[in-house]
Amino acid sequence: MNIREKTYAVLRKRVADKKAERVRIVEGLREDERFDDMLRRANSLRWDCVLQKGEEQQNSRRLLQETEQQIERYLSEKGYTKSILSDTESCDLCHDTGVYNGGMCSCAEKIRRELTLGRSPMLKEVPDDLAEVDLSFYGERAQTYKKYISFLKKAVVNGEINFAVIGGKTGTGKTYLGCTAAKECMKNGGDVLALSALNLNQKFLAYHCAFLEAKQELWAELAEPDLLYIDDLGVEPLLNNVTVPYLYGLLVERIDKKTIITTNLDVVKLEQRYGERIVSRLLDKRKGAIMTVEGEDLRF
Numbered sequence: 001m002n003i004r005e006k007t008y009a010v011l012r013k014r015v016a017d018k019k020a021e022r023v024r025i026v027e028g029l030r031e032d033e034r035f036d037d038m039l040r041r042a043n044s045l046r047w048d049c050v051l052q053k054g055e056e057q058q059n060s061r062r063l064l065q066e067t068e069q070q071i072e073r074y075l076s077e078k079g080y081t082k083s084i085l086s087d088t089e090s091c092d093l094c095h096d097t098g099v100y101n102g103g104m105c106s107c108a109e110k111i112r113r114e115l116t117l118g119r120s121p122m123l124k125e126v127p128d129d130l131a132e133v134d135l136s137f138y139g140e141r142a143q144t145y146k147k148y149i150s151f152l153k154k155a156v157v158n159g160e161i162n163f164a165v166i167g168g169k170t171g172t173g174k175t176y177l178g179c180t181a182a183k184e185c186m187k188n189g190g191d192v193l194a195l196s197a198l199n200l201n202q203k204f205l206a207y208h209c210a211f212l213e214a215k216q217e218l219w220a221e222l223a224e225p226d227l228l229y230i231d232d233l234g235v236e237p238l239l240n241n242v243t244v245p246y247l248y249g250l251l252v253e254r255i256d257k258k259t260i261i262t263t264n265l266d267v268v269k270l271e272q273r274y275g276e277r278i279v280s281r282l283l284d285k286r287k288g289a290i291m292t293v294e295g296e297d298l299r300f
């Protein structure tokens with residue numbers, strides 16, 4: 001299931017749960033015979049108002065009004081309003097379908113965001129959009145960082161570059177830039193997964209050890225997102241027959257999707273560690289690019 005399917009599944013479940021909860025409350029209230037009688041009387045009076053004529057109808061209308069007031073008073077004493085008696089939609093825009101104006105309704109977008117940030121918590125810490133990055137933070141280097149940001153926005157988020165490696169020493173803010181680019185993709189409607197290289201390696205190992213039936217879903221989680229962000233490649237232990245072959249397989253499969261990787265390693269070290277095949281894929285002339293963030297340590 002991709003993030004959009006998951007979003008609609010969560011929305012459907014929430015709508016169904018809310019409905020079930022409402023039904024449960026009304027059934028509970030109707031256990032009080034006095035209240036149950038009021039509801040029955042109101043129902044029967046509604047029919048009378050339709051079927052009767054003249055004075056009789058006037059009389060029934062008046063009685064119905066009184067009964068409805070009684071019902072409202074009763075509900076109010078219990079802490080409810082009369083809306084509890086009928087199915088009300090949570091979203092006026094999409095009528096709880098999650099689809100509005102040919103796209104995902106804002107109510108479903110909220111769920112998509114919750115789900116994305118839930119599985120990629122590192123995205124919670126960064127702005128939604130590269131344009132929101134506070135350049136004053138970089139002091140004298142603001143102009144240089146402006147170029148990095150503009151490259152990420154034009155070439156990666158909105159452009160042709162599918163494999164972007166952000167190199168640079170610890171503390172240069174490359175995680176912040178990479179995560180913000182990933183979050184901008186999420187904001188634009190993309191299915192985004194952000195995880196550390198350590199976590200990715202664990203997922204490769206889980207895939208390696210999984211039974212055949214479970215493999216497909218484990219692999220899809222990594223292969224399907226529109227954008228995969230891998231933080232700090234190079235710190236994970238190299239597992240024999242796991243790390244390098246699965247990383248290569250994943251990059252091959254993600255050729256038409258976006259992958260952003262941050263690393264402390266330079267190209268030579270990347271090649272020593274992961275081999276020429278992986279590096280040439282990451283630095284492919286048309287689809288790949290490396291951006292090295294330089295600068296003094298910005299953490300302090």
Ligand SMILES: [Zn+2]
Nearest residue numbers: 091094105107
């Ligand atoms: Zn809606």
